[in-house]
Every structure is written in C-alpha cells, then in structure tokens.
Amino acid sequence: MSEFDKIEEMFQRIEGNMNQMNTKLDTLVSEMKLVKEENVKLKAQILEQEGKIINLEREVRKKNIVIKGVTDEENENENELRAKLQTIIQKISMNIDIKADTDQARRIGGYSKDKKRPIHVKLTKESTKLAILQNAKKLKESDIWIDQDYTKKTQEERRRLIPQLKEARKKGFKAQLKFNMLIVNDQIYKVEDLRKKEKWTKEIH
Structure with a gap:
C-alpha cells in the first residue's frame, strides 16, 4: 500500500469516526429534547395537582x-x-x-x-x-x-404580609389582609410583590 493510500485510509477512518460521533450527538440532543419536554409536562402536572389540593383544602375548610x-x-x-x-x-x-x-x-x-x-x-x-x-x-x-381556617400556606403568606400591613396603617393608609392578599388603598399585593422592593416601597410611600 502506497503512502498516499495509507493517508486516504486514515482520513476515511477519521471521517467514519466523526460520522459516528455526529450520529451519537444527534441522538443525545434528541434524548435531551425529549427529557426537557417530559420535564415541562411533569411540572405542568405537578402544578395542576397542587391546584387541585389547594381547592380541596379550601373545600374542606x-x-x-x-x-x-x-x-x-x-x-x-x-x-x-x-x-x-x-x-x-x-x-x-x-x-x-x-x-x-x-x-x-x-x-x-x-x-x-x-x-x-x-x-x-x-x-x-x-x-x-x-x-x-x-x-x-x-x-x-x-x-x-x-x-x-386558613391552610398552612396561606397562614405563612399572611404572616409575611403582617409587617407591611402594620407599616401601611402606621402611614395612614387604608389597609387590610384578605386571605393571602394585602390590600392597601384598594391596591392588591401578594407575597411575591414584596420581593419587588422598589415597586412596593414606591407605592406604599
């Protein structure tokens, strides 16, 4: 076998290996895509079940x-x-x-x-x-x-809203807690709104 033939054979092997790697990579990408899709479906199912549990707890209470x-x-x-x-x-x-x-x-x-x-x-x-x-x-x-008779989740959310309720009333605003919501001058706030500190501080002041 000539030197040229040897080089050509080597490149063919390299090309074959690369094709195998590309095939494996495509398979891996497809599998990862399927896993992501399954995760999205699973998260949706979990949220749906959590919603059903919350509604059931409210019905019981x-x-x-x-x-x-x-x-x-x-x-x-x-x-x-x-x-x-x-x-x-x-x-x-x-x-x-x-x-x-x-x-x-x-x-x-x-x-x-x-x-x-x-x-x-x-x-x-x-x-x-x-x-x-x-x-x-x-x-x-x-x-x-x-x-x-609030659920534990609602109790915890109300507990976290109480300091803001007191702050709002201290400043003379009309404020009340209703379920897991803080209502200040007819504006509704939930626990997640308190994480937006600038928004909350600006509106309550």
Whole structure:
C-alpha cells in the first residue's frame, strides 16, 4: 500500500469516526429534547395537582373557623369547651346553638399553662360561618378574635404580609389582609410583590 493510500485510509477512518460521533450527538440532543419536554409536562402536572389540593383544602375548610384568646384549662372537656363557645356567640349577638350548628369543636395542639390554645370549630353551614365572621367585629374590645381556617400556606403568606400591613396603617393608609392578599388603598399585593422592593416601597410611600 502506497503512502498516499495509507493517508486516504486514515482520513476515511477519521471521517467514519466523526460520522459516528455526529450520529451519537444527534441522538443525545434528541434524548435531551425529549427529557426537557417530559420535564415541562411533569411540572405542568405537578402544578395542576397542587391546584387541585389547594381547592380541596379550601373545600374542606370552607365551613370552619378558628377562635383565639379563649381561656384554656388542662382537663377541659367537650361540654366545657362548647359552653365557652356559646358564651362567645352570645357576645356577638347571634342566635346560634353550638350543639346543633357545629359538627366539631376542639382545641389545636397540646395544653400549656402559658398559652391559650386556639379552638377549631367545624360548622354545619358555610352561611353560619360567614355570619359569625361578619359579627366578630363586636369582639374588638376583648382579647378574643375569630378568623378563617386558613391552610398552612396561606397562614405563612399572611404572616409575611403582617409587617407591611402594620407599616401601611402606621402611614395612614387604608389597609387590610384578605386571605393571602394585602390590600392597601384598594391596591392588591401578594407575597411575591414584596420581593419587588422598589415597586412596593414606591407605592406604599
């Protein structure tokens, strides 16, 4: 074999190797594209499932309220607890029978002499819950307050919005928390808006 033939054969092998590499690269690119597409689909499915879970939690909690600030005893029984609830209902001038209009009433968490455990109340009707929340403002001068039964996610979002709520009110703005939203002078803010510090600071000032 001449020197020229050897060189030509070498280039042919190199060309063959490059073709194999290009084929493998094309295959790898195709596989990566498929993986990305699968990831996009998976993320969409996860978001859809999260949405369903959130809606389900809201559905489960839609008749519930949480009452805080009620005196607590270590060996408190259900009758004693319901009697306290009935007293609160009377204070807000509502004609509700705690025994008949509630499916469940229980303290949240373990007893501690230094704390008053919140009371979780499951009502029989959503309309009753809404009426109680509407009249809860009559407890304004007491240490007791009634709130929605928020999901843990919503509770955390509300906790993070409270400092901004206080700041807005301190500056004389009309401000309130509604679910996981802070409303300042009819402008709605959510937790993600607080990350845009310049936008938030400019608008609240």
